[in-house]
Amino acid sequence: MAETAASPAAAKTPADKNLAARVSPARQLAEAFAAGSLAGAVEIAEVPFLTMVGLRADAGSDAAARLAGVTGGLPAQCGGVVGNGDTSVLWLGPSEFLVVAPTEAHESLGGDLIQALRDALGGDAGQVVDLSANRTTFELTGPRARAVLEKGCSLDLHPRVFKAGTAFSTEIANIPAVLWKTGEESFRIFPRASFAEFLGRWLLDAMREYASPEVP
Amino acid sequence: MLLIPCPNCGPRDETEFHYGGQAHVPYPENPNELSDTEWSRYLFYRENPKGIFAERWVHSTGCRQWFNMLRDTVSYDIQAIYPMGTPRPDSSSRATPATGTASTAPDSTTTGTAGPSTSTTSTLTTTAPEGATK
Numbered sequence: 001m002a003e004t005a006a007s008p009a010a011a012k013t014p015a016d017k018n019l020a021a022r023v024s025p026a027r028q029l030a031e032a033f034a035a036g037s038l039a040g041a042v043e044i045a046e047v048p049f050l051t052m053v054g055l056r057a058d059a060g061s062d063a064a065a066r067l068a069g070v071t072g073g074l075p076a077q078c079g080g081v082v083g084n085g086d087t088s089v090l091w092l093g094p095s096e097f098l099v100v101a102p103t104e105a106h107e108s109l110g111g112d113l114i115q116a117l118r119d120a121l122g123g124d125a126g127q128v129v130d131l132s133a134n135r136t137t138f139e140l141t142g143p144r145a146r147a148v149l150e151k152g153c154s155l156d157l158h159p160r161v162f163k164a165g166t167a168f169s170t171e172i173a174n175i176p177a178v179l180w181k182t183g184e185e186s187f188r189i190f191p192r193a194s195f196a197e198f199l200g201r202w203l204l205d206a207m208r209e210y211a212s213p214e215v216p
Numbered sequence: 217m218l219l220i221p222c223p224n225c226g227p228r229d230e231t232e233f234h235y236g237g238q239a240h241v242p243y244p245e246n247p248n249e250l251s252d253t254e255w256s257r258y259l260f261y262r263e264n265p266k267g268i269f270a271e272r273w274v275h276s277t278g279c280r281q282w283f284n285m286l287r288d289t290v291s292y293d294i295q296a297i298y299p300m301g302t303p304r305p306d307s308s309s310r311a312t313p314a315t316g317t318a319s320t321a322p323d324s325t326t327t328g329t330a331g332p333s334t335s336t337t338s339t340l341t342t343t344a345p346e347g348a349t350k
Contacts (some may be wrong), residue, residue, distance in 0.1 A: 078224055078225045078226065078278075078279065092279065092280070093224065093278075093279035093280050093281060094224055094279065094281060096279075096280065154228075154229045155228075168225070168278075169277060169278050169279070170228070170232065170277060170278065171229070171231060171232055171277050174231070176276075176277035
């Protein structure tokens, strides 16, 4: 930190250097995502390096209550998402949750979220695991986003059933992924890193038809 | 494809689940006291009923929880979903699996030594699973 103050032109903290050296799982698709996105129809982008933490704690236990105190609550049932500012907790199972937070919350960049969760769990039965490198994030937005997802996801994605602010662990294009509806026309998809290229290309293919004029 | 009602997540496609085989197969009280035949009975021998079958499933791409299911192996009708560790609920055709195969058709491949009742069947068939032991 001291050397950055000495040379403001460089302005590189160790955290910045750490981030600059990382390659996200779908980095090689960035140009294809930009080319395949259609403003006003459906757009896709990767949101790299979100901080993700896997939590396991039995509902109703003291540990769960302490973890809820850090995250601002734990969702109680399938589909539930509890948000607290820019940190959200997704329900994955009756005693399993996924915390999604901005990149800066990671301890390698000076964040204290994961350590706070570890301290909250203490020595009780449960888990706090840094899963930031486990999954990457795709953001699919636009009026056609639901139609694109419906080609490969068997959940009922109609807005009367799938409300904004819910998330489900399911299958998209036959691979396991978490699908989180963040807004009326915006979805976040969390595929595992090893599936990122496959799912990215599958989504691009599914989006392609909306580039051509509609055939009456 | 089956539409399986997960007790935590609601109805989902069968592809989200994995099969765990027959339910209610108890681990032997004293495995060391079993003969090889009895041990092989515990490990490998399962019911194959024509009709209602109690089996385990896990929602592997959803909530990752195990549960039990009563399923009709003929019609694929799912009759009951119940938690792990609870006894099998009564069903109308409860007698079917108890007698092994209910089929009297000549093409039935099962021979009649039905069920996982290791103590009775193993004494009768000590020579049968020779290939399974060493």
